[in-house]
Amino acid sequence: MTISEYTDRYISNYKNFKDYWNYEDGCILTGCIKLYYATGERKYRDFVFSYLSSVISEEGIILNFDHCKHSTDSFNSGRSLLFAYKMTGAEKYKNAIMFLLDKIKVYPRTSEGSFIHKSIYPDQVWLDGLYMVQPFYASCIRLFGDGDYSDIMQQFRNARSTMFNNSKKLYCHGYDSARVQPWADSESGRSRGFWLRAIGWYLMALVDTADAVGDSDSECVKLLTDLFCEAAEGVTKYSDSGSGLFYQVVDLPEDERNYTETSGSLMIAYALMKSVHLGFPVDRSYADLSRRIFESVVKEKFKTGDDGLTLTDICCSAGLGPGRQRNGSPEYYFSELIVADDPKGVGAFMMAYSEIVNDNMTGRRDNDEA
Template identity: 45%
Template sequence: MYENIEKYIDKLMTSAPDMPLWNIESIKQGKKPAWNYIDGCMTTSLLEMYKTTGEKKYLDFVISFISYYVHDDGSILGYEPTKYSTDDVCESRILFDLYSFTGEEKYLKAIKLTYSQVEKHPRTKEGNFIHKAIYHDQIWLDGLFMMQPFYTRYQSTFGGKDYSDIIKQFKNVRALMYDEKAGLYYHGYDSSRTLFWADKTTGLSKNFWLRSIGWFLVGLADVYGYIEEDHVEDRAAIKAIFTEAINGILRYQDDETKMFYQVPNFPKREGNYIETSGSAMVSYALLKGARLGMLDKEFAAKGAEIFNGIVKNKMSAENGDLNLKDICLVAGLGPENNTRRDGSYEYYISEPIVENDAKGVGPFIMAYTEIKKLM
């Protein structure tokens, strides 16, 4: 079943750093090369392939790719800390591994540059990082994945292992954004209650979006893995939130494909579809959660079941060309001048559906590395 996966990864590694095959947003919109979370998803997964297989081609590719962006003085092409974008912190998580593997000081300098954003990043009144400067007063589930693994690893490596702020931010999200009845997390929260998409009483967005829940689950699993093992209470706090969220999303698993819908709680509603990226994130979270002891071992089989569903239903091999399909290109809330992004059901199913974007491919490869650990 898996014989084509590494050929598919090799295909994507023919990418040039200024216009990678997996960054469909950049290709479609003609964006200038810049540090971004989409490339971060892919390079993180390739480093995991290196750590899992020992095959140096993955590490060599990432080093070559990142050399285009990270300069000797630690500056990063297209990275502006004062944009206060949680998304832009995401890719910097790979710098810890690159520094460890190579010893090159430029990676350490780039880590310190990124941490300067963490130190100054604006917060909501509850104490959480805002999603971006243009998304003021807002917490998005996505942002927990984008920011907290880097922040946690920094604390474990350079920061004195103080995880209290990280734990508090996850607990705030649990208190503010979790729906007890549905067992799911809302995509966004506006602490100001002023944004057009936000409920004026709760501050919450209108719906549950699969990939945002996937980001949250992956963020929790990765943060747990970066917290030092002797910090038992911190790990227990993350584990409790993670376990509850996993059990919640599993209620919405599709019986036939074993995957999940774009808007998970409306599986039969017109226009809804089985979405690949969020399903891959749930698969990875289950597999890693079971391996790390956050979940009982039998949950690994559930993660593998979802992964196999993706391979069977969403990986095509036409004339020898491999593609991963049915990936939602992007979804968000606002800003104020973009009222189409209103968090409605109709909005989430209206966004483009693409192939081979790293928001799906990266988590798919991450899940594959966990599968390989079971082999």
């Protein structure tokens, strides 16, 4: 089974991950959008519109939106609405976008001004929340001129000042501005361990937000570029020397309980290759590492079963709290369930593959010009 056959089967059989508007579906939608732009194959576009047709009314109401809680997870799928609106100009998609944008304007924040992760996690910032909100937020500002990028810049600055570990050169998973959570250090407010997918979300947030802003000379893009270069330099030092893949707990590769995790590795592969394509001041070796990661996933993480290929070694989920649950220790991250074909991993696979396709096209154009 080829990569194309795998993605065809996956999206053909896809069922909404949850019964409400959720970020996991957003990962697959974003993967399809990126593959549509990279390949021009209409099947990816059709998947997005088919999905939206079941959850967006003709008036632009998100029919399955959960109004009972604040969550940064609620905004990731908004990127599919932006795509649909750009493709069609249909007012219903704009209405749905504006609904989400209005939610952002009144979304609860920490004392530093960052969006809290969820209402059940007050005063907390998690790295994945930056990915869920900021690329969509920046796209709305660029498309509709509603606001400026200063808020986005401040939230990324906050993450750098509160969540970056200078000795490890890695970002922690979460930060508690109130410093009361059992998993948070009483002085810094940071969580203990360095979870791979959290760092993957963060690197994708940086490149996708920069892409959404678009102006490479803007103060916002310059900030995002600097933050990306620092974070990428830090994490790539922990890449497995053979496969290029990264470990579930990034800085403990020799722990026998550790394993090379698929979704986070693919997120980093996507972000590294995209940073090259965006013209960030990074070494071309990032593109080579991205390819090595992708090729290792294809070789090592796809397993053949009765139904064909499955994408394995995906951490099902990880979080912090509430209370003394999920304490952010390496032991905790090792204990989380490992699954196959989860949309967080498959979506990241599609995104990484889209950048590989783009890179192949760039190489062909360069050869033609030579």
